[in-house]
Amino acid sequence: NAGVTQTPKFQVLKTGQSMTLQCAQDMNHEYMSWYRQDPGMGLRLIHYSVGAGITDQGEVPNGYNVSRSTTEDFPLRLLSAAPSQTSVYFCASRKGLAGETTTDTQYFGPGTRLTVL
């Protein structure tokens, strides 16, 4: 298994540009999430999904869109990038309740470092 993969690893955008951060997992996990990490603020939840076709907002959803058309993929879209979206973005996944075990937890991708000029 490749686990959770994210592309690209680095990206520089100009203000107003749009782009999609890709996230994929090959573990047949139901739950997927996007977090952003900013200095001194830890990680904050942007959006999450409990299964294909179902998404919901997290703590800081403004400026981001998501969709979940397949179990494997959970892309994060920035419609009009702003300098405040400069951050490191992490995608995470975990099994659904049916796969719950005492060791089940969220697995994080390697992150995407985004800079908006």
Place this chain on the structure above:
Amino acid sequence: AQKVTQAQTEISVVEKEDVTLDCVYETRDTTYYLFWYKQPPSGELVFLIRRNSFDEQNEISGRYSWNFQKSTSSFNFTITASQVVDSAVYFCALSEGVTGGGNKLTFGTGTQLKVEL
């Protein structure tokens, strides 16, 4: 609303010293889960431990140990005989509800641990 506080922003120790990283949490739920993640300089997030609110037993894994005390809402992490490879940012996180894997994690701001020779 849930909250996680890691008051120690940065800790520096000399190799072989013991070090404790503090984590204090706030939640109104009776069922919740606590986590520790390690983020080495390479940037990925590495899962260390998950503990549910009904299990106050302390846990030891090699040089790592965790002390969970509901009475003080704390979940502290101790590294015994620290090594340079332990240098990283450590995050404490909280998830409420019955989804044990933590679909919606609230992170603390992290503690930067530097272990020097």
